[in-house]
Amino acid sequence: MADISGREAHRLGLDGEITRRDFVKGALVGSGAALLGMPAPAMSTGSGMPGAAAWNGYAGTGDYARANGNTWEARESAHLIRDGKVDALLESAIETGETYDVIVAGGGFSGTAAARTFLQEARPGQTCLVLESHALTGGEAKRNEFLVRGHRLVGPQGSNLVVPPTAPGDWYDELWNDLGIPRKPTFQTLTGYDGDLRIPRDNFYPMFSIGDQISSSGYFFDSKTFGGTSYWDRDAHRTGFRHTAFPETVKADLRLLMGGTGRNAAGDDWEKWLDGMTYADYLVGVLGLQPATARLFDPTLSLEGGLGSDCVSALLAAKVGAPGFEQGFPEDISLYRVKAERPEDLVTWSFPGGNDAVYRLLLKRVLPEAIAGGPTFAEVHDGAYQFENFDRPGAPVRIRLQSTVVQVKHEGPAGAPTGVVITYCRNGRLYRARAKAAVSSIGGWVAKHVVQDLPDAHAAAFGQLNYGSAMIVNIALTNWRFLAKLGITSANYFMEGGLGQCMNIRRPMVFGQHAQPLNPDLPIVLTAYVGFPSPGLPAKAQAAKGRAELLSRSYRDYEVMIRRQLTEMFASAGFNARRDIAGIVLNRWGHSYVVPEPGFYYGLPGQPAPRSVLTQRAGRIAFGHSELNGIQEWFGGVEHGERAMRQALEVT
Numbered sequence: 001m002a003d004i005s006g007r008e009a010h011r012l013g014l015d016g017e018i019t020r021r022d023f024v025k026g027a028l029v030g031s032g033a034a035l036l037g038m039p040a041p042a043m044s045t046g047s048g049m050p051g052a053a054a055w056n057g058y059a060g061t062g063d064y065a066r067a068n069g070n071t072w073e074a075r076e077s078a079h080l081i082r083d084g085k086v087d088a089l090l091e092s093a094i095e096t097g098e099t100y101d102v103i104v105a106g107g108g109f110s111g112t113a114a115a116r117t118f119l120q121e122a123r124p125g126q127t128c129l130v131l132e133s134h135a136l137t138g139g140e141a142k143r144n145e146f147l148v149r150g151h152r153l154v155g156p157q158g159s160n161l162v163v164p165p166t167a168p169g170d171w172y173d174e175l176w177n178d179l180g181i182p183r184k185p186t187f188q189t190l191t192g193y194d195g196d197l198r199i200p201r202d203n204f205y206p207m208f209s210i211g212d213q214i215s216s217s218g219y220f221f222d223s224k225t226f227g228g229t230s231y232w233d234r235d236a237h238r239t240g241f242r243h244t245a246f247p248e249t250v251k252a253d254l255r256l257l258m259g260g261t262g263r264n265a266a267g268d269d270w271e272k273w274l275d276g277m278t279y280a281d282y283l284v285g286v287l288g289l290q291p292a293t294a295r296l297f298d299p300t301l302s303l304e305g306g307l308g309s310d311c312v313s314a315l316l317a318a319k320v321g322a323p324g325f326e327q328g329f330p331e332d333i334s335l336y337r338v339k340a341e342r343p344e345d346l347v348t349w350s351f352p353g354g355n356d357a358v359y360r361l362l363l364k365r366v367l368p369e370a371i372a373g374g375p376t377f378a379e380v381h382d383g384a385y386q387f388e389n390f391d392r393p394g395a396p397v398r399i400r401l402q403s404t405v406v407q408v409k410h411e412g413p414a415g416a417p418t419g420v421v422i423t424y425c426r427n428g429r430l431y432r433a434r435a436k437a438a439v440s441s442i443g444g445w446v447a448k449h450v451v452q453d454l455p456d457a458h459a460a461a462f463g464q465l466n467y468g469s470a471m472i473v474n475i476a477l478t479n480w481r482f483l484a485k486l487g488i489t490s491a492n493y494f495m496e497g498g499l500g501q502c503m504n505i506r507r508p509m510v511f512g513q514h515a516q517p518l519n520p521d522l523p524i525v526l527t528a529y530v531g532f533p534s535p536g537l538p539a540k541a542q543a544a545k546g547r548a549e550l551l552s553r554s555y556r557d558y559e560v561m562i563r564r565q566l567t568e569m570f571a572s573a574g575f576n577a578r579r580d581i582a583g584i585v586l587n588r589w590g591h592s593y594v595v596p597e598p599g600f601y602y603g604l605p606g607q608p609a610p611r612s613v614l615t616q617r618a619g620r621i622a623f624g625h626s627e628l629n630g631i632q633e634w635f636g637g638v639e640h641g642e643r644a645m646r647q648a649l650e651v652t
């Protein structure tokens with residue numbers, strides 16, 4: 001528990017009006033804990049961990065206040081599965097008597113895309129059930145909503161950036177057409193500020209490597225980490241890092257990297273070559289840079305590949321657009337390597353709640369009545385969920401919420417199974433349903449415990465996967481005058497013990513009734529993407545340490561950290577935590593991204609790449625999570641959901 005005096009708590013606004021926490025979520029889900037007769041979710045588990053309400057914390061307003069990241073309840077259920085605690089209860093599962101052609105576990109992009117493919121390609125009369133553990137579908141693509149001084153504000157829980165199609169008629173272009181994703185959105189005009197301010201349209205591009213190109217960026221150097229007096233350096237990238245507190249050797253490296261460099265020693269075999277080493281190996285061993293320079297990229301990389309430069313394959317770094325691959329490699333090495341002087345020149349953006357906007361279009365395609373209103377983008381974005389229409393008897397596709405799959409098992413003779421039995425937990429009870437085939441659209445860290453009788457190759461492939469953690473913090477501000485005073489829209493900081501390395505505001509998108517303001521004296525959402533790398537440790541140890549750090553703190557501990565950090569960074573520009581913070585929502589992702597370590601794409605010597613195994617159907621069970629692409633993208637989820645459903649339909 002954070003150590004804080006009553007006076008400081010008052011000064012930081014911890015007793016303020018908005019954080020009167022609405023802990024209704026404590027009553028939701030809770031299925032795993034209730035199942036084993038454990039204490040109610042809102043109480044302490046006695047394990048030294050805080051209870052649900054103290055852990056989930058304030059979650060904003062609207063439907064999404066039911067599901068901010070991994071809720072305590074979902075996490076508890078997952079741990080019961082991991083620890084084998086439901087096994088003894090499986091016999092007591094209630095037979096639903098239901099048989100479907102396909103049952104899908106997981107209702108994120110992948111599971112919902114699988115359902116879309118089912119609707120497109122199944123035979124007439126066939127049926128599909130999607131089981132989703134959370135109170136809402138969408139997985140990593142959800143939003144947080146706030147109501148601040150009459151303004152409805154929206155921020156992303158996770159999945160953020162979209163890159164529109166460039167090749168007319170290809171699969172991706174068709175997907176955008178089919179879902180009706182807007183390609184030329186309009187953004188809010190800045191008022192109340194006279195100077196020149198670059199305002200990003202998403203939360204990824206402002207992060208370190210290319211930040212200054214598209215945001216007015218400030219680099220904060222605190223006295224505790226760097227000595228001397230804390231200070232801000234504006235547009236460090238544009239001024240060649242001259243005024244930063246980095247060592248001269250690191251500044252020189254950064255100038256080289258930002259100017260565009262690279263070395264390909266493998267010719268056409270460059271992908272396999274890069275997959276044989278970490279990004280740090282490449283930067284230090286191949287380009288001759290300082291290890292300290294490589295470490296500067298860890299926080300950002302961990303938000304793209306789970307962990308930092310000493311863990312992820314150099315091929316992953318190249319694919320996500322990390323610097324150092326501008327020379328010697330194909331121009332289109334990364335979808336995200338975009339050069340721009342102004343945010344308006346970028347072809348990428350984020351919808352208000354990130355890719356939750358795209359997910360809702362997908363859901364509307366699968367279950368039109370799940371969201372009230374018509375099919376236009378604005379209607380789908382803001383329409384109310386109609387939960388009564390998710391699981392309607394007789395519908396070809398049904399989605400059952402708050403239903404955690406605990407076991408997927410073949411039935412029939414070994415080697416020639418006749419079907420699949422799925423056991424799931426709902427409202428504290430176990431239920432059993434049957435299908436001819438199953439699609440696992442849940443991440444491998446759960447799938448490997450849930451799916452029984454996995455072939456050895458699949459079990460070994462799942463065993464190789466390692467996962468990082470992330471936390472996305474949305475801070476609703478009553479105003480952002482302090483940022484305007486500093487002349488910045490994104491803050492990069494490198495402080496010991498700081499929460500992540502970058503936070504920024506975005507230029508709000510305008511459509512329908514949706515027009516969040518863009519004026520320094522009016523409310524806005526400040527978002528921080530926080531990774532948990534621990535450079536120097538082996539990858540598995542880093543992942544475990546990061547997860548422990550993410551999960552062990554209460555909401556209040558984080559709230560204190562955030563309010564203190566913002567005060568340290570911005571008080572000199574007039575920031576007052578008590579007055580300026582309207583609410584903070586934490587979205588914790590204990591398994592945010594798979595870590596594509598060297599060999600992820602092409603395999604370690606003598607071993608197949610895990611994803612080449614996991615994209616094969618195992619009997620009547622197919623696997624389709626976005627993790628199978630290594631670089632996790634919303635459309636990778638769609639791609640693998642489609643593929644997995646096609647594989648499942650083969651045996652129905």
Ligand SMILES: Cc1cc2nc3c(=O)[nH]c(=O)nc-3n(C[C@H](O)[C@H](O)[C@H](O)COP(=O)(O)OP(=O)(O)OC[C@H]3O[C@@H](n4cnc5c(N)ncnc54)[C@H](O)[C@@H]3O)c2cc1C
Pocket residue numbers: 105106107108109110111131132133134137138139140141157158159160161162204355403404405406441442443446450470472589592593624625626627632633634635636637
């Ligand atoms: C922090 C973050 C930022 C990202 N940013 C971007 C971005 O900018 N652009 C981009 O394209 N992509 C981004 N992504 C990646 C992309 O959006 C995700 O990879 C994609 O949303 C994942 O979809 P999915 O269906 O494969 O998995 P998930 O979203 O993980 O969905 C799995 C679903 O299964 C459910 N589930 C889990 N266990 C069970 C169980 N036992 N029973 C039933 N249900 C279960 C979960 O609740 C979840 O709804 C980001 C991801 C993260 C974490």
